[in-house]
Amino acid sequence: MATQAGNASKPALIDPHGRRIDYIRLSVTDKCNLRCFYCLPEGYKDFTEPSSWLSFDEIERVIRAFADLGVRRVRITGGEPLVRKNLSALVAQLNAIDTIDDLSLSTNASLLRRDAPALKQAGIARINVSLDTLLGDRFAQITRNGQLATVLDGLMAAKAAGLTPIKINMVVMKDVNDDETEDMVLFCLEHGFTLRFIETMPMGDSGRSASLQYLDLDIVRKHLAGRFDLIDSVMPGGGPARYMNVKGTDLHIGFITPISQHFCDTCNRVRLSADGTLYLCMGNEHSFALRPLLREGISDDDLKHALLRALALKPRQHDFNSQPGKIVRVMARLGG
Numbered sequence: 320m321a322t323q324a325g326n327a328s329k330p331a332l333i334d335p336h337g338r339r340i341d342y343i344r345l346s347v348t349d350k351c352n353l354r355c356f357y358c359l360p361e362g363y364k365d366f367t368e369p370s371s372w373l374s375f376d377e378i379e380r381v382i383r384a385f386a387d388l389g390v391r392r393v394r395i396t397g398g399e400p401l402v403r404k405n406l407s408a409l410v411a412q413l414n415a416i417d418t419i420d421d422l423s424l425s426t427n428a429s430l431l432r433r434d435a436p437a438l439k440q441a442g443i444a445r446i447n448v449s450l451d452t453l454l455g456d457r458f459a460q461i462t463r464n465g466q467l468a469t470v471l472d473g474l475m476a477a478k479a480a481g482l483t484p485i486k487i488n489m490v491v492m493k494d495v496n497d498d499e500t501e502d503m504v505l506f507c508l509e510h511g512f513t514l515r516f517i518e519t520m521p522m523g524d525s526g527r528s529a530s531l532q533y534l535d536l537d538i539v540r541k542h543l544a545g546r547f548d549l550i551d552s553v554m555p556g557g558g559p560a561r562y563m564n565v566k567g568t569d570l571h572i573g574f575i576t577p578i579s580q581h582f583c584d585t586c587n588r589v590r591l592s593a594d595g596t597l598y599l600c601m602g603n604e605h606s607f608a609l610r611p612l613l614r615e616g617i618s619d620d621d622l623k624h625a626l627l628r629a630l631a632l633k634p635r636q637h638d639f640n641s642q643p644g645k646i647v648r649v650m651a652r653l654g655g
């Protein structure tokens with residue numbers, strides 16, 4: 320693991336397995352205003368205290384250090400990131416880092432009517448929105464309390480604010496929403512959204528019990544190929560989705576298959592939780608606590624050395640298939 324001078328102005332951060340790490344997923348809170356059954360256990364209260372969260376200035380310091388080492392993309396996530404107060408101020412701070420080329424957000428869209436214009440103005444270019452169903456009753460069941468109308472309204476507000484592309488993330492589950500994949504394609508065609516299907520991961524007890532509804536996305540792809548003319552395509556974004564285009568349209572459909580066909584060989588990312596713990600792999604426990612170092616007054620140079628020490632811990636691949644009982648933390652801690 321090392322930083323290598325790609326050229327003098329663009330260092331590259333290389334992990335122990337030879338992968339270039341240029342992407343950080345930044346969770347700003349583990350709290351969420353929805354309770355998707357596959358993400359959070361019923362009655363879950365084990366959220367971290369806001370007093371343990373990194374401040375915006377601390378987050379900026381970590382991202383600046385990563386940017387100096389070669390990170391170029393940041394995605395803000397949660398929990399639901401928009402429940403963190405004044406998130407646009409953090410966006411503006413991160414947007415001011417010259418070498419961060421891509422600043423994006425993952426959200427459930429429920430607060431976008433309120434926040435989309437300010438986010439756009441502060442520097443968010445593109446967003447990913449979780450949306451597993453277009454049926455109101457089913458939405459309320461999956462999210463345990465959510466209102467589909469609020470989310471759809473938030474999506475339209477994001478579109479009107481000029482956030483683009485908007486990618487819809489749908490976790491497809493057997494006997495839960497697998498009858499809606501065609502409808503979701505038509506919805507995304509109508510609104511000019513990109514669509515990505517995601518396989519259920521055994522994260523925490525909720526993810527593990529939802530894995531009973533796990534569906535191999537190859538089945539979805541074959542089903543849709545019977546209805547739409549799908550051709551291989553690519554879509555910029557830095558993520559692991561394999562894309563297909565619906566011929567004759569602008570619609571790209573991504574398949575994110577961590578379980579049936581993992582993509583660890585091309586992993587390019589690390590994750591920072593709200594409490595300042597760096598996680599080196601979503602499907603493993605390897606982590607490194609940054610908050611104590613930040614609060615002890617670590618220098619910028621020493622912070623960068625600490626990030627390199629942390630990166631040395633990055634495992635080769637997740638263990639979701641070989642040890643599905645391993646990950647205790649819920650997805651909301653790291654934000655997917």
Ligand code: SAM
Binds near residue numbers: 427490529650
């Ligand atoms: N609240 C934001 C949102 O809704 O996108 C960001 C956080 S949410 C945890 C990020 C993504 O993780 C969502 O697309 C959600 O559907 C997905 N997710 C949560 N638990 C999952 C699981 N067990 N398997 C697969 N995806 C999961």
